[in-house]
Every structure is written in C-alpha cells, then in structure tokens.
Amino acid sequence: MSKKIFVIGAGISGLSAGIYAARSGFDVTIYEQHMTFGGLSTSWSRKGYYFEGGMHWLTGSSPKMPLYQIWKETGALKENNPIENRDPYYVYINGDKKLYMYRDLDKLCNQLRDFAPEDKKMIAKFYNDVKALINVHLVVNDVMGLKAKNPRHPGLAELLKMAPAGLKYSKLVNMSYEEYVNQFKNEDVRHLLMGSIGYRYNAMSFIYTIASFASGDCGYPEGGSVTMGQNMLDTYKALGGKIEFKKKIENIELDIEGKVTGVKIGGEILPCDAVIVTQDMRNAIDTLFDTMINDPVANKMRKNVVSEQNVFICAGIKADLSHLPKAMVFPLKEPFEIAGVKFNEFRIYNYASFKGRAPEGGSAITSLFLGPSYYYWKQAKEDGTYKQKKEELAKRFIEILAEYIPETKDKVEVTDVATPCTYERYCSSFEGSWMSVWEKGTKQYNYPQKLPTVQGVYFAGQRTMMPGGLPIAVYSGRIAVQLLCRDTKTLFV
Ligand SMILES: Cc1cc2nc3c(=O)[nH]c(=O)nc-3n(C[C@H](O)[C@H](O)[C@H](O)COP(=O)(O)OP(=O)(O)OC[C@H]3O[C@@H](n4cnc5c(N)ncnc54)[C@H](O)[C@@H]3O)c2cc1C
Incomplete structure (x- = not known):
C-alpha cells in the first residue's frame, strides 16, 4: 500500500x-x-475586467x-502559455522625457550615458556589477542521500560561471537598494531604477533582478x-x-x-x-x-x-490604453503616502493589449505599492475604518492616475484594493506577505x-x-x- x-x-x-x-x-x-x-x-x-494579481x-x-x-x-x-519576453520591460515617463528599461545591458547603459553624461562613472560601475551577476541563478540540486530516477546536480562549469558574483557580494549586500541608486546624480535615472523592486531590499537583490532580465530570463x-x-x-x-x-x-x-x-x-x-x-x-x-x-x-x-508587504490597486478603465507601454513608471511631484510610507514613483501595469483582460475598448490596469503596511491595515480593521480607508485610497489613486494618464479621467468603471490583510485572510500568510525582504x-x-x-x-x-x-x-x-x-x-x- x-x-x-x-x-x-x-x-x-x-x-x-x-x-x-x-x-x-x-x-x-x-x-x-x-x-x-x-x-x-x-x-x-x-465587472468584466480581469486583474493579474500575482505573477509579473x-x-x-x-x-x-x-x-x-x-x-x-x-x-x-x-x-498554452508561451513566454513573452517584453523589451523594454518597463518605460519611465516624465512628461516628454522617456527612459527605457531594456533587457540588453549594453543598450540600457548606452541610453543612460547619452541621457545622463554626468553619471558616466556610476553607469560604468552599474554595468560591471550587473555583468558580474549575469550568470547567477537558482541552482537545481538533489538532497544528499536521495535515490532519484533522474539525479540532478549542478556541474562545476555552471558553478564557476557564477563565481564573479562573489567579488561583489560584500559591497552589494551591505548597501541598500536606495543607497545604491542614490549614487546616480540624475534624478530621472534614479526614478527609473527605483521602479524595479521593493525599496527595502539590499543592492544585491536589485542588481540580481536587473541581471536576471539581462540574461534573457524573467518572461511573462x-x-x-x-x-x-x-x-x-x-x-x-x-x-x-x-x-x-x-x-x-x-x-x-x-x-x-x-x-x-x-x-x-x-x-x-x-x-x-x-x-x-x-x-x-x-x-x-x-x-x-x-x-x-x-x-x-x-x-x-x-x-x-522580514516580510515584504504590498498594497495592490487595480482599476478597470473604459478607454483603450493599448497605445501605452505595458509597464510604466512615473515620477510623482508629490509623494503618494500609503500607511505612512511615501512613494515617489507610480508604477502602472497596463493589460490593455492582452487578450480577454477587459470588455471591448476597455483596459485593465494594476499597481503595486511595496512596503510595510500590515499593522496599519490591521488597526483599521480593528477600529472599523478599513473599508473607508480602502475607498479613500482608491479615490486618491484614480486622481493621480488621471494626472499622469489623462485618458483615464472619469473613465474608471471599477477599482479594487488588496491589502496585506486581504492576503492574510486569503492565504494565511505571515503579516499578509508573499516574499521576504533581504535587507542591507x-x-x-x-x-x-x-x-x-x-x-x-x-x-x-x-x-x-x-x-x-x-x-x-x-x-x-x-x-x-x-x-x-x-x-x-x-x-x-
Ligand atoms: C501582487 C503580487 C505580485 C507578485 N509577483 C510575483 C512575481 O512577479 N514573480 C514571483 O516570482 N513572485 C511574485 N509574487 C509572489 C508569489 O506569488 C508567491 O511568493 C508564491 O505564489 C507563493 O506560493 P506558495 O505556494 O509558497 O504560497 P501560497 O500561494 O500562499 O500558497 C499557500 C496555500 O495554502 C493555503 N493554505 C494556507 N493555510 C492552509 C490551511 N491551514 N489549510 C488549507 N489550506 C491552507 C492557502 O490558501 C494557499 O492557497 C507576487 C505576489 C503577489 C501577491
């Protein structure tokens, strides 16, 4: 048996x-x-809009x-689910100025050098850091003492290719993502780069993320x-x-x-x-x-x-946004404050050109605000203001959205807000989180x-x-x- x-x-x-x-x-x-x-x-x-609430x-x-x-x-x-390797994988938009987050590291850095010659030295440093991590990946290995039909262990060549990352380890782990990005003088470049992951991570996590995209991985x-x-x-x-x-x-x-x-x-x-x-x-x-x-x-x-937490806001827009990039980052004139955390960038995922995500002529958009907010929302649940706070947040989100994407003005048909309390209720995860923060x-x-x-x-x-x-x-x-x-x-x- x-x-x-x-x-x-x-x-x-x-x-x-x-x-x-x-x-x-x-x-x-x-x-x-x-x-x-x-x-x-x-x-x-x-209401006919379909929101991607997980994998990006x-x-x-x-x-x-x-x-x-x-x-x-x-x-x-x-x-039935071929991979889309979007390139650029997001676009930074500041009025008429645009910067593209290209997968190709040379293309990305050439663009940054043309845009911000004052950052030439830092761009070279960034280039070398990403290059050193470009072969770093999750190694697939079997546990010791296992009898497996198809045993799997990494080869020496595979491990050696990752060795250059070792030289960067101490520097990148002991610096925060923000500290790393703040070394760039150009404000637009800083906003572009801060659009990548949650702000509490160390520089290693950031460079690893950029390197993973540059290596051709991380498709959708x-x-x-x-x-x-x-x-x-x-x-x-x-x-x-x-x-x-x-x-x-x-x-x-x-x-x-x-x-x-x-x-x-x-x-x-x-x-x-x-x-x-x-x-x-x-x-x-x-x-x-x-x-x-x-x-x-x-x-x-x-x-x-240290749990990564997130407020996820999504909206169904009665307007076709398929002419806009699939992922965008806008610099905010005034920080958007959620649960005491001030966000300087507004990241939007735009699903208008994906099939079946919205009624004809409509667009589904989503946005993530990563940062510690669990105890704020938990308190709101306890004092009975949770629903009201979510509604206020959605309202502010719609206003900011209209400022940066004017086509959305008065066109929002539906919104939804998921807080760490939603994730906790739904999945019993710790502090409603879905990843761990690797801090400096x-x-x-x-x-x-x-x-x-x-x-x-x-x-x-x-x-x-x-x-x-x-x-x-x-x-x-x-x-x-x-x-x-x-x-x-x-x-x-
Ligand atoms: C908005 C968002 C964006 C994300 N983007 C990405 C991304 O781009 N790339 C990426 O790699 N990851 C991303 N993630 C993270 C990723 O989705 C999660 O880390 C991953 O799905 C976790 O899977 P899991 O199986 O470990 O846990 P879970 O998904 O939490 O699965 C646990 C399951 O167990 C069930 N359960 C819990 N307790 C019990 C119980 N007592 N009895 C019965 N059932 C129980 C829960 O209901 C749940 O279904 C994202 C997550 C979110 C929320």
Whole structure:
C-alpha cells in the first residue's frame, strides 16, 4: 500500500509538492482552504475586467535556466502559455522625457550615458556589477542521500560561471537598494531604477533582478497566474492526485514522540503517514501544532523574517490604453503616502493589449505599492475604518492616475484594493506577505524544510528560502518531496 500524504495548500508550492509526490508513487491529497488553486499567484474578475494579481515575471522561464526544467516537469509551462519576453520591460515617463528599461545591458547603459553624461562613472560601475551577476541563478540540486530516477546536480562549469558574483557580494549586500541608486546624480535615472523592486531590499537583490532580465530570463507566461496554476493542477490530477477545496487544516496531530499521525479538519482527525505544509512556514510553526514549535530552526525564523508587504490597486478603465507601454513608471511631484510610507514613483501595469483582460475598448490596469503596511491595515480593521480607508485610497489613486494618464479621467468603471490583510485572510500568510525582504547587511537565510523536533512533517513554500516568490515555491515543493522520499526509502521520480 502506498503511503498516504497530505499536502496543506494548493498554491504553487503545494501543487509542485503534489505533483512530485504523486509521480513518486505516494497516495496524495491536497487540502486547500479556499475554493480555488494558486494561492498568492492568482487573478480575478470584476465587472468584466480581469486583474493579474500575482505573477509579473517568472524566474526560470528561459530554457537556458536549470529551473526551466522544473517548470516544465510540473506542467506549469505548456504550449498554452508561451513566454513573452517584453523589451523594454518597463518605460519611465516624465512628461516628454522617456527612459527605457531594456533587457540588453549594453543598450540600457548606452541610453543612460547619452541621457545622463554626468553619471558616466556610476553607469560604468552599474554595468560591471550587473555583468558580474549575469550568470547567477537558482541552482537545481538533489538532497544528499536521495535515490532519484533522474539525479540532478549542478556541474562545476555552471558553478564557476557564477563565481564573479562573489567579488561583489560584500559591497552589494551591505548597501541598500536606495543607497545604491542614490549614487546616480540624475534624478530621472534614479526614478527609473527605483521602479524595479521593493525599496527595502539590499543592492544585491536589485542588481540580481536587473541581471536576471539581462540574461534573457524573467518572461511573462501568456494567460498569467491562472493558466499556469491550472496547468499544474491538470498535471497533478493526471498523475492521480486528489484535491479537496474549502478544507482548512486546523491542526497537525503528533504522537508523544513528535511523529505525525494525522491532521484535523472541521474537528475531525484524518490519519496520514506524512504532511507537506505549504502554508507560510513562518505562520505554520505557530499555528498548526498543539504547542508552538520551539527549536532552533523555528526560533531563527521568528527572529529573522522580514516580510515584504504590498498594497495592490487595480482599476478597470473604459478607454483603450493599448497605445501605452505595458509597464510604466512615473515620477510623482508629490509623494503618494500609503500607511505612512511615501512613494515617489507610480508604477502602472497596463493589460490593455492582452487578450480577454477587459470588455471591448476597455483596459485593465494594476499597481503595486511595496512596503510595510500590515499593522496599519490591521488597526483599521480593528477600529472599523478599513473599508473607508480602502475607498479613500482608491479615490486618491484614480486622481493621480488621471494626472499622469489623462485618458483615464472619469473613465474608471471599477477599482479594487488588496491589502496585506486581504492576503492574510486569503492565504494565511505571515503579516499578509508573499516574499521576504533581504535587507542591507543581513544574511540570505534559508531554512531546513524539516524540523528537528517533528517527524513526518515537511515544509515548502516561498518562506523557506529568501527572498521567496514563485521560483522558491516550485523548487521547495520538489525538495520537500525529496526529503520525504529519502526518509521513506522511496525512489524520487
Ligand atoms: C501582487 C503580487 C505580485 C507578485 N509577483 C510575483 C512575481 O512577479 N514573480 C514571483 O516570482 N513572485 C511574485 N509574487 C509572489 C508569489 O506569488 C508567491 O511568493 C508564491 O505564489 C507563493 O506560493 P506558495 O505556494 O509558497 O504560497 P501560497 O500561494 O500562499 O500558497 C499557500 C496555500 O495554502 C493555503 N493554505 C494556507 N493555510 C492552509 C490551511 N491551514 N489549510 C488549507 N489550506 C491552507 C492557502 O490558501 C494557499 O492557497 C507576487 C505576489 C503577489 C501577491
């Protein structure tokens, strides 16, 4: 009889774990608290507009990346979602002035040199930093002691190509993204570069992001989050995997030796041989067990996680914006303040030229404001002002939008605002976050996906390796199953 495995959550890591576990011969059931799959990687419709609420770029979408094989194996990338490698991947617009975020590093830097000769020296430095990281990527490796049908380990040549990054490590990790960008004298160049990632990251994260685009990776699969998630779900089901929606796992049951015996759902205990937890590990260690886990891994996580949070605003516009770029960054004359954080740039994703995202002649747009706002929104929930604050925010957003994209004036048909409280409610993630911030002067923490005090429980998901996101979700699902295979002396397929 094959061993009974329960997976908690049908996000990207849960689907990945389900696929590898089913393929390796386990009897797998995924329990998802919601009525749908995808978790944080999701999209939704409002009044005929369809908003991409998750994936903006996919690391490992280039066939040159080892991670690409994992996306293919899990069925995430198929013929129905070809990759768009947009170039430029965003455009900075300041009145008549435009700067293009080209993937091609030479083209990008030549443009910057022409635009801002005063920054010649800094542009050369930036060029060298990006070049040094251009071959850095997520290495696909098997856990030690695993019996695998197709073993996978990085070759020496692959690792050596990444070596130049080592020389930049200390400098870039010990500087913040903002400090790095502030070395440029030209204000427009600074705004352009600040449009890349959340402002709290270190310079290493920024340069790595630019280098990943420059290497030809980080495309956008057509159909976005939902098509990709559906592809993975189809793959899982075709392997015989079972899924139960609207089933929240309340507790993981352990015997007195700390070995898993089952899970509790709706007060009922269902027995199983092992559990793969993909609920945000930072929350799971405190909520899914009778007593809070107290071991070095859990304590390290409690101490070190800095959660990336986000306010996501989307709007349906009764106007065709397909003549505008698909991603734009505007410098703001006055900072846009959300939950005490002042944003100097206004980033807009414009889905007008994507098929099926809006009614005829309309455009769906979205915007992300990354920064710590969880406790502000939590307080608003407690004092009853949450709805009102969201409405006020949407109103201010529409006003600013009309200032920078005049065609949107009086044309907004629908808006929606997701706060960290939305993500917390929807996915039970820690402080409503979906990635970890790698701050200046800190280590890039990765966490063992098995706790020393608990047996038969494996963790996967964005929180297990910094900074997280989709690549870590899919990869950690695979690692969790490898640990399970190793412990149960099963061939990993
Ligand atoms: C606006 C936005 C933009 C993003 N852009 C990108 C991007 O461009 N590129 C990128 O790489 N990443 C991006 N991300 C991050 C990425 O989407 C997430 O990091 C990733 O999807 C996390 O996957 P996961 O499986 O680890 O977690 P989750 O998606 O949180 O999955 C966990 C699942 O478990 C379920 N669950 C939790 N607890 C229980 C329980 N007790 N019982 C049953 N079910 C439970 C949840 O409902 C959820 O479905 C973005 C995220 C957002 C929100």
